[in-house]
Amino acid sequence: MRELAEVRLMQGNEACVQAALDAGVRFFGGYPITPSTEIAEGMAEKLPALGGKFIQMEDEIASIASIIGASLAGVKSMTATSGPGFSLMQENLGYACMTEVPCVIVNVQRGGPSTGRPTAPAQGDVMQARWGTHGDHPAIVLSPWSAQETYTLTVKAVNLSERFRTPVILLMDEVVAHLREGVRMPDPRQLKLIERPRPQGGRENYRPFGGALDEVPAVADFGMGYRCNVTGLVHDDVGHPSGSPQVTNDLIRRLSGKVEAHRDEIIDYELTQTGDADMVIFAYGSTARTSLRALKLARAQGLKVGMIRPTTLWPFPEKAIEEVAERGIPILVPEMNLGQLVLEVERIAKGRSLVQPLSRVDGELFNPDEILEAVKELKPVKSRKSSKKEGI
Amino acid sequence: MPADKSEQVQQNPEQMKQTWPDPLQIQLSGSGGQGLILAGIILADAALSEGYNAIQTQAYGPEARGGASRAEVILSSDLIDYPHVQRPDILLALTQEACDKYLPSVSKEALVIVDSLLVERVPETQANVLQLPIIQTAKQDLGKEMVANIVALGALNRAAALVSPEALEKAVLKRVPKAYADLNKKALEAGEKLVRL
Numbered sequence: 101m102r103e104l105a106e107v108r109l110m111q112g113n114e115a116c117v118q119a120a121l122d123a124g125v126r127f128f129g130g131y132p133i134t135p136s137t138e139i140a141e142g143m144a145e146k147l148p149a150l151g152g153k154f155i156q157m158e159d160e161i162a163s164i165a166s167i168i169g170a171s172l173a174g175v176k177s178m179t180a181t182s183g184p185g186f187s188l189m190q191e192n193l194g195y196a197c198m199t200e201v202p203c204v205i206v207n208v209q210r211g212g213p214s215t216g217r218p219t220a221p222a223q224g225d226v227m228q229a230r231w232g233t234h235g236d237h238p239a240i241v242l243s244p245w246s247a248q249e250t251y252t253l254t255v256k257a258v259n260l261s262e263r264f265r266t267p268v269i270l271l272m273d274e275v276v277a278h279l280r281e282g283v284r285m286p287d288p289r290q291l292k293l294i295e296r297p298r299p300q301g302g303r304e305n306y307r308p309f310g311g312a313l314d315e316v317p318a319v320a321d322f323g324m325g326y327r328c329n330v331t332g333l334v335h336d337d338v339g340h341p342s343g344s345p346q347v348t349n350d351l352i353r354r355l356s357g358k359v360e361a362h363r364d365e366i367i368d369y370e371l372t373q374t375g376d377a378d379m380v381i382f383a384y385g386s387t388a389r390t391s392l393r394a395l396k397l398a399r400a401q402g403l404k405v406g407m408i409r410p411t412t413l414w415p416f417p418e419k420a421i422e423e424v425a426e427r428g429i430p431i432l433v434p435e436m437n438l439g440q441l442v443l444e445v446e447r448i449a450k451g452r453s454l455v456q457p458l459s460r461v462d463g464e465l466f467n468p469d470e471i472l473e474a475v476k477e478l479k480p481v482k483s484r485k486s487s488k489k490e491g492i
Numbered sequence: 493m494p495a496d497k498s499e500q501v502q503q504n505p506e507q508m509k510q511t512w513p514d515p516l517q518i519q520l521s522g523s524g525g526q527g528l529i530l531a532g533i534i535l536a537d538a539a540l541s542e543g544y545n546a547i548q549t550q551a552y553g554p555e556a557r558g559g560a561s562r563a564e565v566i567l568s569s570d571l572i573d574y575p576h577v578q579r580p581d582i583l584l585a586l587t588q589e590a591c592d593k594y595l596p597s598v599s600k601e602a603l604v605i606v607d608s609l610l611v612e613r614v615p616e617t618q619a620n621v622l623q624l625p626i627i628q629t630a631k632q633d634l635g636k637e638m639v640a641n642i643v644a645l646g647a648l649n650r651a652a653a654l655v656s657p658e659a660l661e662k663a664v665l666k667r668v669p670k671a672y673a674d675l676n677k678k679a680l681e682a683g684e685k686l687v688r689l
Binding site: 107109390396467 | 533536537540545546547548549550572573574575576578
């Protein structure tokens with residue numbers, strides 16, 4: 101038993117392992133890949149002692165298939181990978197969305213496309229995490245900026261996957277995965293853990309895929325005695341394949357609706373000195389660490405800079421942008437990609453704020469000076485206060 | 493660690509309770525296999541146990557041995573945002589290549605420790621340079637070149653007065669195999685003694 105509130109020096113990847121175990125994950129199927137390997141290693145080392153199972157699968161297609169199977173049997177399940185493996189997982193990711201199987205997929209991003217730069221940080225999988233699998237589907241994607249937050253968000257990912265019966269993606273980057281820093285370990289008994297809804301009623305009324313458009317139906321574990329039919333085809337409320345337009349419409353709308361209707365439960369972001377800010381940096385993952393330093397440097401020079409740091413990338417934290425865009429102040433969006441989440445910022449800003457992307461794709465973390473320089477070049481949009489009435 | 497670092501480091505280690513900038517940037521450099529990343533982890537661990545915020549990062553090639561290797565440690569009383577070292581306040585260089593590469597980037601009053609055997613030429617610098625027989629001590633006095641990283645840690649901590657010797661020893665013993673606990677303790681002491689010279 102570890103000491104309560106103990107601070108340990110941990111990598112982000114190690115914090116992810118400990119958090120998954122504390123959140124009740126007892127199955128891990130995976131195929132080690134840099135920079136996520138320490139997660140598989142940690143799981144292999146620690147799961148058996150807790151009565152859990154670790155299987156090294158033959159590839160990433162099988163890895164995600166194994167966690168879907170384990171989860172259908174009622175066990176909280178997780179896999180971890182990086183870009184190339186995440187690409188292979190896309191088909192079964194859609195299968196997990198369609199069959200409403202709770203599971204957590206950790207993607208420690210590295211430079212892409214293809215095998216790219218295995219040991220270099222990147223944030224190029226943001227759109228893939230949202231739209232990598234085909235068809236309209238829900239996506240919950242969380243992104244930590246520290247080892248400590250990797251712990252918190254891993255627990256949250258497991259909880260949200262159970263709460264909404266859907267795969268949740270923990271989108272890390274190489275810097276956060278590999279740096280070591282102090283992590284204050286909570287008492288695992290104090291963690292709020294969520295279990296998927298399980299049926300209370302009789303077998304004859306069991307509708308594991310039914311319910312209103314914002315509803316998460318209860319699901320039985322394989323072996324509980326309920327009749328189970330699981331298919332990636334469009335299916336009715338008991339799980340039988342269907343070609344009915346009505347059934348199709350209801351299912352597709354509910355799959356996304358059950359997540360969209362509960363955005364406020366899912367979305368989280370941190371605001372730093374945005375109150376009096378004339379300009380704002382929107383950044384996530386390790387880029388936000390550099391951005392915070394740039395913010396401090398800017399403030400020291402008298403520039404009123406604030407920061408929005410989303411920990412939920414999908415669903416996109418629209419309200420956070422809305423509040424800034426209403427004031428018409430410019431937004432800098434540094435990303436270690438050619439400009440992905442900046443498109444969402446633009447979509448919400450609707451031209452009210454200048455939205456300036458800043459890209460870095462050379463496999464290096466931004467340094468504070470280049471973000472500071474970009475902040476200084478931001479030009480505020482012309483004053484809009486006349487168009488905004490008070491008190492509405 | 494308020495910023496005041498006017499004293500000369502090399503001349504009088506006993507009076508070296510100089511205060512370091514906050515955050516304090518430390519770079520441990522050499523070649524792969526010298527155990528520098530482990531040294532960085534141990535140092536960060538020891539600092540953490542003394543109540544500092546500590547962060548450790550690394551850069552290395554794909555080789556298991558050889559190739560350039562670098563561990564970075566930042567200590568602070570505050571939250572550490574940007575995780576990389578920009579201008580080292582303390583530099584350890586165990587190869588000529590590492591010394592040539594990183595010495596130009598150190599801060600003006602940095603403490604630089606180089607191995608006196610493997611670093612034959614120290615480029616001109618305003619930093620305080622300590623040339624210590626780290627590798628030789630590990631090889632000849634302790635019989636295992638492998639513990640050069642721990643010798644270096646002992647020397648570095650003594651010269652820079654970062655954490656208590658007890659905290660450092662505890663952190664070392666936590667991270668090395670039990671069978672080598674005594675050897676590592678000796679290595680730490682040997683490193684400390686190098687600075688008393």
